[in-house]
Amino acid sequence: MVFLILLIFLLEIKEIFFGSLNVDKGTSNKVNAVLSEDASFFIKKSKSGNVTQNVTFRENLEAPIEKGDAVGTVTYTLDGEVIKQIDIVSENSVKKLNLFNMMANIYRKLV
Numbered sequence: 001m002v003f004l005i006l007l008i009f010l011l012e013i014k015e016i017f018f019g020s021l022n023v024d025k026g027t028s029n030k031v032n033a034v035l036s037e038d039a040s041f042f043i044k045k046s047k048s049g050n051v052t053q054n055v056t057f058r059e060n061l062e063a064p065i066e067k068g069d070a071v072g073t074v075t076y077t078l079d080g081e082v083i084k085q086i087d088i089v090s091e092n093s094v095k096k097l098n099l100f101n102m103m104a105n106i107y108r109k110l111v
Contacts, residue, residue: 018055023094026063027101033057033071033089041076041084045058052077057088064096 018033043051057072065071072088095101 016074016090017091018057021057021061023096024060024062025063026065026094027097028092029095031061031065031071031094033088034091036068036087036089037057038065039074039076039084039086043078043083047078050062050079051083055088063094065090065094067091067093 007062016035016039016047018035021033022028023031047058054075054076054077055072058070067090069088069090070087074086074088076086077081
């Protein structure tokens with residue numbers, strides 16, 4: 001009896017932090033960007049070096065942004081074929097700037 005053994009490699013990427021993105025018209029001018037889920041997939045071990053990652057972010061982010069809102073995507077490809085695409089989401093919320101928030105910020109800067 002002949003047994004065929006395939007070497008399979010688990011590529012697992014967890015909790016990737018993509019940095020802070022600029023936010024316009026918000027109570028904060030930054031939002032942290034992270035993966036919405038773990039990026040895990042099985043590939044042949046011999047092909048593990050052929051995996052590429054392409055990251056795209058939304059342009060001109062504007063408040064309000066809720067925690068978990070999509071701010072971009074990351075796409076993993078193997079030899080030109082998409083094997084997994086995952087949303088990049090905001091790790092924190094940013095409220096829209098209003099007159100009260102502006103006055104409070106001015107007061108804090110003066111004191």
